[in-house]
Amino acid sequence: MLSNRQITELLSSMIQNGQPGVLATVVAVQGSAYKREGAKMIIEQNGDYHGMISGGCLEADVAASAEEVFSSGNPILKKYELDEDLVWGLGLGCPGTVEILIEPIDSSRLGQQMADAYAKNQAIVVCKLLESEERPLLVTEANVFGDNWADEILQESTMMMAAQKLAQQTPSSETIFLTKKTGEEVRVFFDVTIPPPKLFLFGAGHDAIPLAHLGCTLGFHTTVIDPRPAFNTTERFPTAHSLLTETGQIDTRTYCVIMNHHLERDMESLAYALKSDALYVGLLGPRIRRAKIMNHLKEQGITFSNKQLEKLHSPIGLDIGAETPEEIALSIMAEITAFRNGHQGGFLKEKAFIHKPTRLLAEKQS
DSSP states (O other): OOOHHHHHHHHHHHHHTTOOOEEEEEEEEEEOOSSOTTOEEEEOTTSOEEEOSSSSSSHHHHHHHHHHHHHHOOOEEEEEEEOHHHHHHTTOOOOEEEEEEEEEOOOSHHHHHHHHHHHTTOOEEEEEETTSOOOOEEEESSOEESOOOSOHHHHHHHHHHHHHHHTSSSOOOEEEEEEOTTSOEEEEEEEEEOOOOEEEEEOOSTTHHHHHHHHHHTTOEEEEEOSOTTTSOTTTOTTOSEEESSOOOOOTTEEEEEOOSOHHHHHHHHHHHHHSSOSEEEEOSOHHHHHHHHHHHHHTTOOOOHHHHHTEESSOSOOSOOOSHHHHHHHHHHHHHHHHTTOOOOOOTTOSOSSOOOOTTTOBOO
């Protein structure tokens, strides 16, 4: 099955080519469910579908409902009660209530603007007023596209919430209650798409190979940086997106791992990464080596602010007893994933929730 990012790429292509289709999106989840808000599925006119919105129990029914959408041209909001007998009997996931918006793929001017944003890998939020005929709003970091809503207070609140989403590292798609100027509460679905995070690996040694592969597998745009042509090759790193002899552009969605196994190169890489916009900087090796590197940098007059030092993770990784390069890669990517999602990386045993509790009802506008 295609990932959500591949679904948005397919959606962009279909819009740009004027290819008819239906888009099904999970807009609300209460309790537990196999997929969360924002999961998507595309249904073609011939009945073929791409993507997953559940563990397999809803796709066929949603594809059948798409026929009605093809015929009428009108969206449908369907609610499914996934009881425990159904989901566990089919081995599909967890019980819960799921709402799915099934709508025609929009090839209008607004749809083209959305497709263009997807194609350019921009961070965007598509804001949809559920149970309403209002057209969606498309909010990017620079612009807002779409027709004005009838309720300007509601539109302003929606745009503010979308802007807050775009300012977050890992914003989630979700449905939120907002208040109209009449005092009525309505539901707005915020469909968030952000560029893939970047993983910069400073060093192309043997232990960087499984780390680059795992980073790519987890959806990171992975770059390996090493001046040694015999090490930094496509044969050694076939899945990496970029192989560089010197560093590339680091932004606030970049995670850096320093693993040159060379003192001077580690010093240079660490100084560069800590002073960059990178959100996370991990240094391979024990604390005694980190102290040696920091002392050498201090002797050279290179110092760092407290904010820059807060980005440093050393020793790097979660404590899982990793020894092999593959285990070390798992430890490092587990820590980066936990950090990126705002989790501590501990055991789930006896936890009340596997994911954060749903905010559909709890997160209302005050």
